Amino acid sequence: MARRAVTVESDDSQKENSGPRTSERVKMERSAKTSAKRETLQTHEADNDRNGDELSSNEEDEAQDEEDEDEQGTGSPKGQKRARLNVDGDGMPIKDETKGTGRAHELPRDDDGYIPGSIVRVQLYNFVTYDYVEFSPGPYLNMILGPNGTGKSSIACALCIGLNFPTALLGRASDLNSFVKLGADKGYVEIELKGKKGHGNLTIRRNLSANSKSSTFTLNGQSASGKEVNSRIAELNIQVGNLCSFLPQDKVAEFARMSPQELLRETQRAAGDANLTAWHDTLISSGKEAATLKEIALLELIIPVREYSEALKRYQDAKVEQRRLHAEVQRLKERNAPAHELLAKLKKQYNKLNAAREDKKKSAKAKFGAMKKKYDECDTLETEVQNYLNALDNLKREEKEIAKKISELERRIKNLDDEIANPPEMEDLDVLNSELRILAQAQREITHRQSELQDRQRAHANEVGKWKAAINEAQQGYIFLHESIARLNDVNHQKLQQLARWDRDCADTIEWLRQNQHKFRKPIMEPAIISVTVPDKAYATAVEACFGGTQMKTFVAQCEEDYDLLNHLVNDTDKAIGRRVRVPTWFRPYSETGLAPPPLSSDEMAAMHFDGYAIDFVECPQEMKWYLTKELNLHRTAIALDSKKVPVAQAMELVSRLGPRGEGGGATFIAGMTQNRVTRSRYGKRLPQNSTYDIKPARNFGQSSVDKDAMKRFDAQIATAQQNLSKLEEQVKGLTEEEARIRTEFNAKKAKYDEFMERKKAVQKTQEKLQRMEINRASAQKQLEMERNKPSVKDRRADLNRKTLINCQKRAKLARDYNDLARAVIAEQAEATRIGLQYLQIGANAKALEKLVKQHDEEFQTTYEEYTKVNEIFQAAKTESKEKLDISRAKLDAADPEISARFREMENNHEMDEMTIEGIRLELETQEAELSMNLNTNAGVIEQFERRKAEIESLSRTIEGRERRMAKIEKSIKAAQDNWEPALEKLIARIGAKFSAAFDRIGCAGEIRISRHEDFDKWAIDILVKFRDSEKLQLLTGQRQSGGERSLTTIMYLMSLTEEARAPFSLVDEINQGMDARAERLVHNELVEVTCQSDSRQYFLITPKLLPSLRYEERMKILCVNNGEWLPEERNLGNMMDMIDTFVQRQSRSNASA
Incomplete structure (x- = not known):
């Protein structure tokens, strides 16, 4: 019995299998659709007719240019697995697989009895x-x-x-x-x-x-x-x-x-059957797809109807609010009209008085300007008079000063004449010049000798510089030597500081031990990290690989008594460093026969290209070597820096050789950066085994150690430098004495030359003084004549009195003009004050009235803006409701009868009343996402005059496409079910028979x-x-x-x-x-x-x-x-x-x- 993989929405859906296929049913029931759909929309059309009458008001304009939006197909999510569909949305044909009869296919069994995969x-x-x-x-x-x-x-x-x-x-x-x-x-x-x-x-x-x-x-x-x-x-x-x-x-x-x-x-x-799961998956996916298509069709029918209902409600609500606000705007406008008229009249009077007030202010300002000009002119004349009076006072003082100055000039001329007539005694300049020429010749000779001395000094200075450089170089070498020795001696201190950072207990024990070695019979050897060095740093990494972390920090005792005492003081009690610590200690009685011999002889070492054993590359106290050989086997660990030269397999065979008593059989060797540990199994054939490990670069033995050859070189350099220093000091001493003698002779000659030069300068200074006195006497005589020839004081006094009288006459006229202007300004100022008071009163009245009007206007403006917004909403709602009505009619006309019946059932049961557009759209998107192909819909912007027609055509194409798709899906379901269900029934029947029989037994x-x-x-x-x-x-x-x-x-x-x-x-x-x-x-x-x-x-x-x-x-x-x-x-x-x-x-x- 075939079953449809769809969810039963109503009793009607259960009758589908008994009727014709979907595509045939669509053709047969086209004629029966119209009456049912019209019946469904009857109420909506009546509402729309009433709306049409209301929307024909003269106050609103219908908007006709809104753009249409076509349906957009949505693809299925990438994560979903879908049955394959062809480009038309049809299911791909399923091959008619052979139905399984009997047990599963028997796999070929090989001769050994196993089947593939066993x-x-x-x-x-x-x-x-x-x-x-x-x-x-x-x-x-x-x-x-x-x-x-x-x-x-x-x-x-x-x-x-x-x-x-x-x-x-x-x-x-x-x-x-x-x-x-x-x-x-x-x-x-x-x-x-x-x-x-x-x-x-x-x-x-x-x-x-x-x-x-x-x-x-x-x-x-x-x-x-x-x-x-x-x-x-x-x-x-x-x-x-x-x-x-x-x-x-x-x-x-x-x-x-x-x-x-x-x-x-x-x-x-x-x-x-191997295809059971595939058939089952096909039935599940196709069944879900068929149910999804029906659900999408129903949701696409509900959406425009719900949109129209909501749009109609928005239109009716907007219309009521628009009418109310329009009436309120008219009432406020009529109420505010008288106040606006009175305010306009007051503003007109205010502006007229303001113009008259400004005219008076300009006239008064002009007169004030004329008064200021007269005042400034009078002030300038007053300043001139004061200057004249001051000049009269100055004439008296000037007359006395001129007489005093003439007397002083006459006395000065007389003094200069006396000095010129009686000059001081002075040497003959010609005699002095002759003496100076002789001294100049002597000075040139001294200068020549001095030049020769300077050349000798420069030559000596260069020689001294060379020797000083040599001395400095020797001293620097000496200093560098001691610094190098200090650095080399400080390596152990650096190691101890480094050890303290990662093992404080061990470092503290070393410091305590250095102060308390006297407590032990024999010296306790410090750990290898301090006491062992690798002079050739090329072997530091290989040697360090032979040590473990504990072995690096082990204290070595030379007798059992010291071993027990060290453990007691350090590990067992806090007597040593104030706290109990855990440091490794070691002691073994020394025995020359207790060591295993090296695994390779010298010749074998050379043949295997080994550089030597690890013990050959370390320096340490002799007492420490017993620990390194007994505990670490450094005398048995061969090392080669070049791993390519070492034949590892042959070396492994050599080092794993057994002795005559079965001893040995294993050792360690290092080739390059790889450590090879060769052992033999303790059971069976005791075959050799080699474990390899990569070694890490040295951290503890990589530091520098004391280079004894360098110390010898530094000693030789110090001795040579000290000999050269002594020779240089003697030569420098002789040069210094010779330089002092030459400088003494040069200073004596120079002092005598300077003495003659001072005498010549004294004669020249006296001559220059007499010349200046002649010049000063001529200048004083000229100034005396100028003072005697100045104008008479009496004439200048008469001229100043005349100028003062003229000035006073001008000031009197200016005072009369200023007085006339002041009287005119007072009269105009009184008139301006009267106009100003009237201006202020009317302005205050207008301002009070304007405030009142503004309050009324604000209420009007707020109401008007609200009205404008509501009116825009009203117009938009009106246009939207008409468009939604057309769309819902088209959708209902194109709907499948089964979907229409389901829609009417939901409408009668009021199931859509609580549904929202957002919720329906979300559900529609969810259902469409489950489909594996997009619906072929037109996605462009359509011309307005073709909008409604194109939308109906698009809906029709979508419905027809989905009907074809539904038919293909049903065909796919039947094909898969015809294969799957019989095969599954037979399989379960066989399993069930065995299961029931087993339980019966x-x-x-x-x-x-x-x-x-x-x-x-x-x-x-x-x-x-x-x-x-x-x-x-x-x-x-x-x-x-x-x-x-x-x-x-x-x-x-x-x-x-x-x-x-x-x-x-x-x-x-x-x-x-x-x-x-x-x-x-x-x-x-x-x-x-x-x-x-x-x-x-x-x-x-x-x-x-x-x-x-x-x-x-x-x-x-x-x-x-x-x-x-x-x-x-x-x-x-x-x-x-x-x-x-x-x-x-x-x-x-x-x-x-x-």
Whole structure:
């Protein structure tokens, strides 16, 4: 029976299968649509007619230029998986697969009995409880036995993790590094899978690290990625992630808690036709798509009707508010008119008085300007008169000063005449010049000698500079030497400071020991980090690699008494440094025969290109070498800086040689930056093993040490520098004495020359003084004549009196003019004051009235602005309501009858009353996002005159496209269902028959049913069981049945599924927990029966217990797991067949002896 995967919206939808297909129904019912749609819109049209009358008011204009918006198709989200559709939105045709009859396809079995994908071998290293194990399962039933805690479930974990399935499937630790054995750094899981017939096996190794949550893979020994591993696993159809194929211990209860829907999907994946899951997915996706298309059509019909209803409501509300505000605006305008008229009259009077006031102010300002001009002129004349009076006063003083000045000039001339007539005595200048010429000649000779002396001084100075430079160089070398020695001697101090930063206890102990060595019989050797140096820094890294962190800090005692005392004072008590510390100490009695000999002779060292042993490259106290050889084997550690020259394999063979008494067999050598530790196994053939480690650059031995050759060179340089310094000091002393003699002679000659020059300067100074006196006498005579020839004081006094009289006459006239202007200004100022007072009064009246008018106008303006806004809203609502009405009519005319019926039902039930446009649009977007293709709609801006017509055409095309799409979807659903449902029914029938028969054999009842539903994703498998005669069949759940009952049901279902399974192997872990002995025995026998047939697949059963006398088949393989501290190294000792043979032989011997 075909079922449609759609949600039932009403009783009408259930009748669709009995009528014609969707496309035919659309044609048949076109004529019946109009009456129903008109009936639906009858109320809306009546409302719109009333609105049309109201909207024809002269106060509003209809807006006709609003743009249309076409429907936009929305694609499905990228994250969704959809059935493939072609460009028309039709489902792609599904191939008519052969319907499954009988059991699943049988995989080809190789000669060894394994089928492709079976597990041939498992190897574990440092995995959970295992150090190392390797075993080979059989191709049929594998029973893994062992006590609790031995690691049986670890094998299930290994299969899951080794095949790159997530750890969440195990229900245990989620991090990969949690599966590495405690105490180990790394581990791995290696699984060998059977390949296809004629091809080699596939070996997968997954390497794990305890320090990282990541891992690496290899495929047949080649590095590979997790994706490559998954691809190869998928090719073999291995289903570790399916609880029907792989049921770990911690997931047994989860199987019963699986929902029936999950159980169906997992069963389809594990058994039956390989296309079951694909068919089911097609039905689910196509069914959802069909329901989504109907829901979209209904939502697209509801939206315009709801939009029109809301638009109509907005229009009616806006109209009421617009009418109210219009009336209010008119009332306020009429109320404010008289006040505006009075205000205009007052403003006119105010402006007229302001003009008259300004005229008076300008006239008064002009007169004030004339008055200021007269005042300034009068002030200027007054200043001139004062100047005249001052000049008259100055004439009296000037007359006295002139007489006094004439008298002084006459006295000065007389004095100068006396001095000129009686000049002082002075030497003859010619005689002095003659003497000076003689002295000049002597001075030139002295200068010549001085020049020669300076040349000699410069030559000596250059020589002295050379010797001084040599002295300075010797002194710098001397200083550098001592600084270098200080730095070299300070290395130990630097080491101690560095040690204190990372081990304060050890550093404090060293400092205490240096102050208290007297307390011990023999000196205690400081740790190697202080007392050991590597002169050649090229070997510092290799030598330091021989030391461990503790060995670097170990204090070495030379006798047992000192060893005990040191531990007592430092480690056991706080007597040494004030606190108890933990520092390593060491003592061994010295014995020349207690050391193992070096592994290589000198010739062998040279042949292997080793530079020497580590002990050859260190400097330390002799007492320290016993520790370095006995404890660290530095005399047995060969070092080569160039790793390329060392044949590692040959060196490994040489150093691992055994002595005559079996001693030796291992040593360490360093090649370049790699340390090789060669050992021999203590068991079996004792084969040599080589462990390599990368060494890090030296941190402690990399510092500089004292260079003794450098110290000798510095001593020689100091001695040479001191000899040169003595010679230079003697030469400098002689040059200095000669320089002093020359300078003394030069100074004497220069002093005598300076004396003659002073006498000549004295004669010249006297002559210059007489010349200045002649010049001064002529100047005084000229000034005296000028004073005697100045104008008469009496004439100047008469001229000043005349000018003063004229000035006073002018000032009198200006005073009369100023008085006339002042009287005129007073009259105009009085008139201006009167006009100003009147101006202020009218201005105050106008201002008060303007404030009142403004208050009224503000109320009017606010109301008017509100009216303007409401009117715009009203006009927009009017236009919008008309457009929404047209759109809703078009939508209803184009709607499918089924959608129209659903719409009318919702309208009659008032289901749309509470729906909002935003909510409907959101729901529509959600539904459209579920479709995998966009609807073909026009997305441009359409011309206004074609808007309504284009919209109707677009809606029609959309509806027709969806109807075609619905038809294709229904065809796709039928094709998939015709394949899937029969195949599923046959599979469940076969599984159910085996399941019921198995339950019958144990005296219980069980049944498996298919639970059908309108939605294909809700189809399910119900497992019903009955364990008591008094109860009915009940659905298996995670809570209803007991743990043993759930385990029994689970294993019965898995066994029923085994013959139909497609996976190459299956696993169940401790499924028999909680079962009684009877049920466990029956389950075991059933399992052996099902899994040991010739065509059975590989099966793993993990259990910690077994009942006696269970059924055994030759195809079974028993894997026993045990652990403990004393397991033998030989792997054959755990072989069951060998153990049985040994037991039989012992029994035979016992019987024979008896």
